[in-house]
Amino acid sequence: MLNRTRSLILITGLVLAACAPAATPAPPQAVEVERFAAEAPVPVAQEDAARAGADRIVIKNASLSLLVKDVTASVDEIVRLAESMGGFVVTTNVYGTTYGPNNLPAKQASITIRVPAERLTEALTRIKSMAVDVPTENVTGQDVTAEYTDLQSRLTNLEAAERQLQTIMDGATKTEDVLDVYNQLVSVGEQIEVIKGQIKYYEESAAFSQISIDLVPDVVAQPLDVGGWRPEGVVRQALEALIASLQVLVNILIYLVILGVPLAVLLGLPAWVVRRYVRSRGQKAKPTPPAS
DSSP: OHHHHHHHHHHHHHHHHHHOSSOOOOOGGGHHHHHHHHHSOOOHHHHHHHSTTOOOOEEEEEEEEEEESOHHHHHHHHHHHHHHTTOEEEEEEEEEEEETTTTEEEEEEEEEEEEEGGGHHHHHHHHHTTOSEEEEEEEEEEEOHHHHHHHHHHHHHHHHHHHHHHHHHHHOOSHHHHHHHHHHHHHHHHHHHHHHHHHHHHHHHHHEEEEEEEEEEOSSOSOOOBTTBOHHHHHHHHHHHHHHHHHHHHHHHHHIIIIIHHHHHHHHHHHHHHHHHHHHHHHHHSOOOOOO
8 A cells, every 4th residue: 555655656756847937946746757858858849849950840930911903812722822833721811901092892812721841931922922912922931949848748748647647546545546547547637638738739830831812903003193193093083984984885785675675565465456446436437528
């Protein structure tokens, strides 16, 4: 029983040492735990990170805004680009907007993709080639090597504690011992899953760079500005007004053909029949002149 109690104290101290970033002065029972931790081998991940020239875990992301001629076509092209480079689309949002003094409708979009980190520069170059202009561009890098190494070390310690707790669990005979070890196993298991999720997030974020893109329609591409007067903008507005007027005329003709012709037939045919009838009656009623 004494050995089992000492083992429980040892494993409990190990778990606390693996999970707590800082510790208060240890009680006498924890001296053995501290000695065990000091003599334990350094985890492999920590050794690798300590070496000079070790691989760094860097998360690279980019964001940019593009002026494009056709927003919908550009979105489709960016989707194809991401898939062709072995990446994928995270989110896509296409929505309506208006521009100009006449509040003409247009489409605007935002799209987020992920591409292999080693091809980030290539992806940005190809995306910018789709645009008329690139008003903003931002590329960031976050080195998370220290955080990643710390998570690997904590995971190694927690997994070792989990194995020791399982061994004690298998040999426990008293109900209170079983429940105590079981509760610790559950707690350690939850911590292991959380840390595995954080490690996976770092690995995937470092392997696939995120690119966020805002697509804006290029309605007036670099207009000529002379003393505040923009001839290109005036020409464009005049063309838009002409197209709108022609659209109204065409709509009127369509209504006349589709609606006017049937109405003319329906209303004109009875009038023609009545007129013919009246004329025929008038001719019959006219007196015949006497023979001379």
